[in-house]
Amino acid sequence: MSHFSFFDRDISWLYFNERVLQEAQSKSVPLLERIKFLAIYSSNLDEFYRVRIPALIALKKIAVKENLENKKNNQDTFSKIQIIVNAQLQLFGKILSQELIPELRKNQIHLVYNEAIPEVVIPEAKAYFFSQILAFLQPIRLSDENCVCFPENNKLYALVDVVDDTTLSPDLLMINIPSEQLPRFFSLNKNGIQYILFLEDIIKTFLPLMLKRYTVNGFYNFKITRDADLSLEDDYKGDLVEKMEKLIAKRDFGYATRCLYDANTPNEVIQTLVQKLNLRKSSLVAGGVYHNSKDFASLPIQQPQFRYDTWKPTPHPFEQQDGLLLDLIQQKDMMIHAPYQSYDTVLRFFNEAAMDTHVEEIYVTLYRVASDSRIVNALISAAKNGKKVTVLVELKARFDEGNNIKWAKKMKAEGVKIIYSIPSLKVHAKIALIKKKQGDSISYLGLLATGNLNESTARFYTDHILLTSHQDMLDEMKQVFHFLSKKKKKPAISDITSFQYLLVAQFNLLQKFVQLIDQEIANAKQGLPASITIKLNNLEEQVLIQKLYEASNAGVKINLIVRGICCLIPEVAGMSEHIKVHRIIDKYLEHGRIFVFHNNGQNNVFMGSSDWMNRNIYRRIEVCFPIFDPEIKNELLTLLDMQWQDNLQAVQLSNTVPNIPIKTTGNAVRSQEAIYEFLKNKR
Structure with a gap:
């Protein structure tokens, strides 16, 4: 597979940031929001120079020291970065001085x-x-x-x-x-x-x-x-x-x-x-x-006409039913789509658990904690109410370390058991587990999400949160927490074979995704319908990209929605001609991860915390999970289709030019607005 090619991850990221800059240039975006996109672009670029440039400098030193053949490639990357950034900064200044400032003065x-x-x-x-x-x-x-x-x-x-x-x-x-x-x-x-x-x-x-x-x-x-x-x-x-x-x-x-x-x-x-x-x-x-x-x-500047229209989060349909949320979850799985639907349902999940007399234990992973976290306060209340509460706090969440430390200390002082991950292994999973005991019966309720348990970012990150009582899957979640509490560097062989439902990085996640792609390849070779639709933040890991190339060559139709880094090169004859890649930048930050494998018409749908990046696959604990409920599965497929049909805020990535506008051949579709209206009208 040595003939396969890949985009450079840092160059790809710079083109993502250029897409942010294009929103500042768009006259369809309200004036203050255009200025805000300039701010986002600038903040992103600062982080690039704080995080990625040091990594590139380190690689350059290694190449020089060991006289590696890629020394020239490394220098070429630096030169390309400087050219791209300089051009973007020129555009930045032009947008601000020639477009936005004159528009402000008109007002x-x-x-x-x-x-x-x-x-x-x-x-x-x-x-x-x-x-x-x-x-x-x-x-x-x-x-x-x-x-x-x-x-x-x-x-x-x-x-x-x-x-x-x-x-x-x-x-x-x-x-x-x-x-x-x-x-x-x-x-x-x-x-x-x-x-x-x-x-x-x-x-x-x-x-x-x-x-x-x-x-x-x-x-x-x-x-x-x-x-x-x-x-x-x-x-x-x-x-x-x-x-x-x-x-x-x-x-x-x-x-x-x-x-x-x-x-x-x-x-x-x-x-x-x-x-x-x-x-x-x-x-x-x-x-x-x-x-x-x-x-x-x-x-x-306070004038509301210069900002996006307010989309008030709609209550989740379960609120029309009588009864406690925890009891309703035992009857049927629920899915919350933030920020379109109210995050109050997630807060209620933890609040009810803190008070429910049948709840004995609560386990949670926290990666980025809100500065005034209602979730953490509920966990503290649960501990004070006599429940065993165990929280894995990731101290290495970049730029949130101090806030996470603050909350970890507070929780520990109030009786919460705190676990920290080992230095070489970040815990990026977004999961929570509740153990209930009624008489002699023990049952579990779980929360599995694509984004952080953070009510602040939930206002502008698009994420999906599953609430479930699927006991077999939650038994496996219990194993994840058991592994985290042991602070092992690597799972044992017996651990790796123990997951039948969850996809857990370090255990079976990479292998399972490869199997799912292989199944589509096998179906295509047998003349059966075969397709893959994946939505991610970033796509870098070469084993999985090579499997997608292989699937494309077998005739599998592949649609990818990748917000940020995309090292896969789409639409290259003999390599990726059946792969299309879209990118969506709009009012909300696209953050959810969804994986759909056609499976000859019986769609396998997974969601979770993991992008397909080297760090996610090899250096983190990530959890992805299957969707079993037919209604939720169909709803997710509908939302994904809306996003794929977006021809206003989406762009297409090609093998030569980034961020190509999608031609509007029919009705104009802005997916975030369409999703909001769809969920608002759902009963």
Whole structure:
């Protein structure tokens, strides 16, 4: 299978982020939502430079050290990344300056962008500088041999190019922009116009009044992005929480992967910056005047007409029935589709379990916990109510480590048994198990989801949550929790053969997906109908991609909906000519994972937490699960078909060009809106 080809994962991801940027360009998207997409693009790119660039640098070092043949390929990837990012940043600036800012001004909103502060608001801006901003400013002379010059990760700074009036010698001042302590934007209304000023522009305008011994010749914004990796030794035996807290504290002091600077900055100023801050190994990226455009998400504009229409989550149909949720689940499986349907059903699942006198034990995995988690509070109440509560808290959920630690400590103090995964194995599964005892009878209720048990992200992530009383499947979930409690690195052979229903990474997940694809290949070779439809966030793992190529060559029709990274190259003769790939970017973040195998008309449908990425398959505990209820299965197939028919927010990936608009041959379909209306009208 060596003839098979794959897209580079990082290049593919950059094209996904470009699709986000296209939404900022789309005139069909409300004005503030377009600005928000700029913020999302910027935030995504920051994370790319914090996470992926360090990984590429590490691979480059290995290639150089071992004189590997792929050394040139690695360098080519770096060059392609720089070309793509530079082109995207040019487009970013064009969208903002030539489209969005003029549109804001048509609506009497004056975002002061790369221009002098208007005279009409100078008095208020000056007063704000002296009364609020000045307290946080800490200039550092870079010429001072004893200066401590270490810009923190992704914080805003400015270089002030000055001349000392007493000695006539040039100097550079590095000054912090206190956007963490103060709002990034200063807003006020004058004469019917809303003026919005950048914090750094106010500093640029009034700081010279305080620099009495200097003549200011230039003011240039920059920021440093640093490596975000937190590495734990596989055999670490100490207090894991304490170790993680120390690593988090050091994260913002990792080595610099990128220096993003104002393209107007003189070359000699850049060279001084590189020398003084030891940035020789960093990517130097010339950008716009302003950085941290993710802050556009908090632009102080309130007009509702500039935002998406509100889609109020619809109550789940079960609420029309009498009785407790836990009792109803014992009668019939339920599926919640967030955020279209209310997440209150999930909260009720945990709330009832905390109080139900028949519930004896609760087991849960938590990957990203909401900052004010109602679910965790229900688990604490359950423990206080005398139930045995066991929670696996994943401390290595990137950028959520601190919040997870906070909740883990609180739960432990209240009597909840806390389990942490081992350093080399993340637990990404989204599962919960309830044990009930009525008389001599013991039964289980389970929750299995495609997304985190997090009521905050459930407002804008599309996910699916199954509530079930399928006892055989839940017996297997009990085995998963038993394995997690043992903190083993690898399952035993007997463990691997024990799952008949659940697909669990490290146990049988890869093998089962290969078997399901092989079945479609066998059916196609026998002349039977054969097809595969899969929705994922990311597709990278080459064994599974090769199986999809093999299925395509056997005549299996394959439709993929992949939001982000897609290393599979579609529609190549002799390799993937029967594979089509779509990508959907819209109001909500597509996050659910669904796997449908035609099975000669008897569709096998699975869902779960796992993307087809190397990390998910080989370095995590993931749980995927079958759907047995015919009504739920048909509903999922209907939702998937709506998404495949999307011709407004979906694009098609080709073997040469990313993000091709889908031609509208019939009715216009926006799948998220169609799904919302479908579920809202369901009774």
